[in-house]
Amino acid sequence: MTTLPNKPLAIGFVLLHRFTLFPFAAFVDCLRLAADEGDRSRQLRCHWHFMTSGGQAALSSCGATISPCEAFRDPGEFDYIVVIGGVQEEQDATDSAALAYLRQAAKVNVPLIGVCTGVFALIQAGLMTGRRCCISWYHHRDMHHRFPGAEPVADRLFIDDGDRITCAGGAAAADLAGYLVEKHLGKAWAMKSLNIMLLDEARKGAHPQPQPVVFGKVDDRLVRRAIAVLEQHLGEIISMDELAGRVGTSRRNLERRFSDVLGVGPQKFARDLRLRYGAWLLHYTGKSITEIGERCGFADTAHFSRHFRTAFNMTPSEMRKRAGSPGNDQVDPFFLHIDGRLAV
Template sequence: MALESTLLAAAGSFDTLIVVGGEGHKQAMSCPELQAFIRHQADTARRICSVCTGAFLLAAAGLLDRRRATTHWQQADALKTRFPEVRVSADALYVHDGPVWTSAGISAGIDMALALVTEDLGTDIGHRTAQQMVVFYHRPGGQSQFSALLEMGSTQERFAELLGWIRSNLQQRLTVDVLAGQVGMSPRNFSRSFRSAVGMSPARAVERLRLEAARERVERSTLPIETIAVMTGFHDPERMRRAFLREFHQPPQAVRRNANNSPG
């Protein structure tokens, strides 16, 4: 594999500039040459975008002042604190404000990229691109960020594998005892270690994975809501409705209507 690079001075101009994040974003924010490059591109490019903590670089360049923007949910408070002029939408997958687009974690960057393709080339190309990539075509930018798998991934292998196992077994009764047994730990030690590694309680992680699976089925199928509730482990449609109201501020029927009325 080869990674091609070009000196900033020789980079020329772009139609769309996408600034990515990563562990080096803090050092990159203090690089005057990079900041000058980003500001110049903002004046000449048709649009400028960021993925994950790339939003910090745009903010440092002054491009997000008084604009709505998002970043990875774990960094949203830091973005608010460091750049109070930015109107941070901490829970959005991606945000489009004028010529500036920002997205949450890596998977949300794919959602944003598909939205860019659709804006430029139409819904047919957008759909075909999503099919080629084997990803969902339409997750609205305002949809809540999910920690499911990519966003909620743990650096500890056993918990990363457990999250995948949960996602494949949502119909089961996923109690702390069941999950702890799956990784060979005592329930008490498991709960403490899971929260430390994943950033939320086991019950919350299970609910978020169920919500993601349920929303995908609500938006992209004609299955009855009652059937989806059973398939995703909520079992009781009223229990699923309450979870949707907490997470999305609307019931499953409204989510389905909005998805069916969305362009494309």
């Protein structure tokens, strides 16, 4: 006979207009698989409800709809209320009913979870003052410009601040759901869900977000494979002999192919990637310049700063200062040039 917890984990989902489907599906499917034995989907250990401001079907950003949805229920019924945000357009009307509901939930001390741009709704509702807001690196600039008083964090998957939890979205929603299942139901049920979802285990909230691809399309398969290895080891210095061995060629052939395809050798290209990664960290994290230099594989801050200035014609501190000023897209790391070459 199935042993059930004394109190099932109860989750209310607030689905905003054009919400992102993937993080929603990852989150709720983790709950579904933890709720019952096997894959029978009975809401035994977990309960969940999908809600919109008027009880209407919820339209996702990809055009799929979730139905049926309910009008907002008493927030006191839930252990958590998860708000899933989505596409952000200036002309989109603010869902004032949803914001009022989130304030009502906060007043009765129900923990609120902002997933993807769902954290924007928490900010608009006035519920994130003085708190860090975990956001995808992709939406970091949007948050910075729309809510200059917010404290965006884009170097981790989620932040558990007790009564406020914020999550970068995407696959990190499964990690967060697994974290909550383990907290309330036990590790075995979290692992059961994640394993069925073909995930090894839940990553911790502090696990770094995957960084954006830092170089564009390359047709040469060997060079492309070498770049992939370098992108996966941005915090390390890989010798050219090791890199050549990893991709199954000689050092001499690797150097020749890089020179033919990219106009630079693999060693300089690798250093440029690490410098671009440093520029990204300056823009999207609050890490110190010393930490960033170390994370990018440079021996010391002076070494990092010297190469950084040569590459970008400004020091790391100058870039950070300019990046924090409005209207400075020319120093966005996605548009930076290194030695006169567009680095994306």
